[in-house]
Amino acid sequence: MLGDSRKAQEVFHATLREAAQGAAHGELPSEPFWLFREARWRCLEATKNDLQPETVEIDEHDLCAAAASQIEQLDPVQLAIWISAAPDPQRSALALFYLDEFDYREILDLAELKLNELSRLLARGRRQLQAWLDAKFPRPGHA
Amino acid sequence: MKLLSLMRRQRALLNCAPIRADQSVERSMRAAISRVDGAADFISQQNFDRAVARVVRLIPIPAESAEWFSEKDLVPASRWTWKKMMRNPAVLAISIAVAVIAGVFVFNFLSNLNDFPASATARKLLGTAASTRPVMLDPVNAEAGTLSDLFFMKYGLEHYDVPAEFADFGTIGCRVFEDDESRRIAQIWVAEKRMQLFLFPAERDSKTGAVMRFPGWRYVHQEGWTGAVTEHSGVCFMAAIRGRDKDLEPYVATPKK
Numbered sequence: 001m002l003g004d005s006r007k008a009q010e011v012f013h014a015t016l017r018e019a020a021q022g023a024a025h026g027e028l029p030s031e032p033f034w035l036f037r038e039a040r041w042r043c044l045e046a047t048k049n050d051l052q053p054e055t056v057e058i059d060e061h062d063l064c065a066a067a068a069s070q071i072e073q074l075d076p077v078q079l080a081i082w083i084s085a086a087p088d089p090q091r092s093a094l095a096l097f098y099l100d101e102f103d104y105r106e107i108l109d110l111a112e113l114k115l116n117e118l119s120r121l122l123a124r125g126r127r128q129l130q131a132w133l134d135a136k137f138p139r140p141g142h143a
Numbered sequence: 144m145k146l147l148s149l150m151r152r153q154r155a156l157l158n159c160a161p162i163r164a165d166q167s168v169e170r171s172m173r174a175a176i177s178r179v180d181g182a183a184d185f186i187s188q189q190n191f192d193r194a195v196a197r198v199v200r201l202i203p204i205p206a207e208s209a210e211w212f213s214e215k216d217l218v219p220a221s222r223w224t225w226k227k228m229m230r231n232p233a234v235l236a237i238s239i240a241v242a243v244i245a246g247v248f249v250f251n252f253l254s255n256l257n258d259f260p261a262s263a264t265a266r267k268l269l270g271t272a273a274s275t276r277p278v279m280l281d282p283v284n285a286e287a288g289t290l291s292d293l294f295f296m297k298y299g300l301e302h303y304d305v306p307a308e309f310a311d312f313g314t315i316g317c318r319v320f321e322d323d324e325s326r327r328i329a330q331i332w333v334a335e336k337r338m339q340l341f342l343f344p345a346e347r348d349s350k351t352g353a354v355m356r357f358p359g360w361r362y363v364h365q366e367g368w369t370g371a372v373t374e375h376s377g378v379c380f381m382a383a384i385r386g387r388d389k390d391l392e393p394y395v396a397t398p399k400k
Contacts, residue, residue, distance in 0.1 A: 009205045063187045071194035074199040097159070098192070098199045103166065104159035119155035126191060 001043040001095045003084030011042045033102075033110050040092055041109060047084075059131035060124065070133040082132060086125065093121040112132060153178060157185060162192045240292040260346040260355035261379045262363050265372045268328065269365035272339045280316030280332055287312045287340060288335055294319065294329050294342070302376040303329050303342040308394050309382055312338070336390070341381040345374045360395045362388050371395050 002008045015038050022028045083094045092111040096102055097118075102110065108118055156175040161168055168176070179185045187254070228234055288310025296304040298319045311332040319329050322343075329342040346355045354377045363370045363381075370383045371391040384390050 005203070010274070042291075058270050063184075063191050067187070067191045070193040071191070071198055074198050076198050076203065079198050080202045098161050098195050100196045100199070103168065104172070105169070107159070115152070115159070116155050119158035120297070123158045123384060126188065126288060129195070137359075 001040065001084055001091060002047060003081040007046050008043075011039060011046055015039045015042055032039055033106060036096075036110055040096075044088055044092075058128045059135070060127035061131040061134050063126060063130050064134075065138055066141065067130055067133060070137045070139075072122055073137050074133070082129070086128075089117070090121045090125055094125045148359070149208075157188075160185070160189065160192075162189070162193070162196045202326050205208050226261070231362065257361070257363075259357045259361045259372070261343075261372060261374065262361070264322070264326075264343060264346070265341075265363045265379070265381050266365045267322065268341045268343065268381060269363065269368040269383055271328075272341070272370075273366055273368055273385075275330065275332070275339065277316060277332065280318045282316045282331065283314050283331075285314055286310060287314050287331055290314065290331060293317070298329075300327060300329060300342075303379045304374070304375070304378070304380075305331070305340060305342070306373060306380055309338075309340055309380075324335075336384060339383045341370075341379075341383065343379050343381075344378050345379045347362055 004012065015035065018034060018038065019028065028034075065118075083091060083098070085091075086094060089111055093107065093113065096107045096110055104115070104118065108112070108115060111118070112120070147204040151169075157179060158174055159174065176185075178194075184332075229238070286397040287305045288307070291304045294376065300319070312335045315332040315334055317329065317331040319327055322328055326344050331340040331342075332338075333340060345355060348355055354374075356374055360371045360373050363372060367372050368383055368385050368389055369387055370381045371382045371388075371394070372379055373395075382391060
């Protein structure tokens with residue numbers, strides 16, 4: 001979500017501190033994902049004053065059979081930065097989806113999205129990621 | 144239009160399909176996945192997602208934060224409990240429906256537990272007893288047991304005999320009428336506790352025409368009235384009283400010879 005481990009740690013600790021205080025006062029919300037919702041809002045808050053990505057048209061490519069091998073060559077940190085550079089709510093959608101801990105209904109709830117919005121964000125994210133992979137690790141015979 | 148919308152929804156679901164094949168999914172997602180099972184596009188998407196998820200798992204987490212996480216899942220699966228299951232609206236609705244059906248079944252079972260041939264007619268006649276007024280009967284001042292001759296001579300009713308237990312009671316009036324099934328019913332009002340006596344044809348088997356007999360005295364109840372019914376020679380006799388079984392028991396307990 002942040003692409004910066006220092007900021008991520010700050011958000012993580014702030015979220016936990018808030019949870020501990022809530023628990024001490026017996027005020028923890030009963031809904032199961034409040035901690036993740038809280039963390040997401042803190043992440044968005046933390047990047048509000050950062051440099052925002054320019055709204056440029058990003059290339060999109062169809063997924064290719066070689067994508068898996070291209071992805072394997074990726075540095076995890078680079079991928080984290082790429083996801084964190086996406087504008088929200090695409091960033092939340094991609095981060096929550098590829099964390100692979102939530103099903104789509106939970107993501108809809110956490111990111112406050114509708115099914116068609118999440119679907120569109122993920123589909124576009126995949127195509128943009130494929131274009132980035134193609135630029136980074138060109139496929140033989142692909143322009 | 145509806146089909147188009149359904150296809151759009153399925154397409155949207157497929158874009159959000161779970162990365163792991165072993166992940167539990169709800170019915171609409173399962174249906175959407177099964178429709179495209181084996182399709183090249185979907186396989187390519189799944190491979191793509193799995194590859195990305197593998198790299199995401201390798202994103203380093205600061206040691207200070209990582210120690211907060213154990214090997215356990217980030218989101219612990221909700222534990223299945225009876226209490227939780229009973230709060231599920233669907234389970235609750237089904238439970239209530241089953242309870243109502245069971246209640247109706249038990250009620251019917253208990254209602255019919257003491258049924259016997261002619262019990263339905265006897266209950267109807269208790270309703271008749273409740274609505275009968277003395278002026279509706281022909282005044283007759285005699286012993287109930289002597290009216291058998293009257294029923295036979297005047298109405299041609301054979302075996303319409305009042306049992307010995309009630310034969311000595313003095314009558315106030317009597318009448319013969321037809322019920323809604325054109326069966327001829329004899330009704331006698333006696334002075335004893337304003338009791339009413341009924342004589343009516345016993346039930347017959349619809350196939351063989353044989354009289355459906357039952358031994359001894361049986362009780363029926365309807366709207367605060369109680370009837371003691373017995374059958375003899377194809378004719379049922381019922382003594383009806385406003386009250387309970389115990390009001391009739393002294394009369395039928397010790398049959399007179």
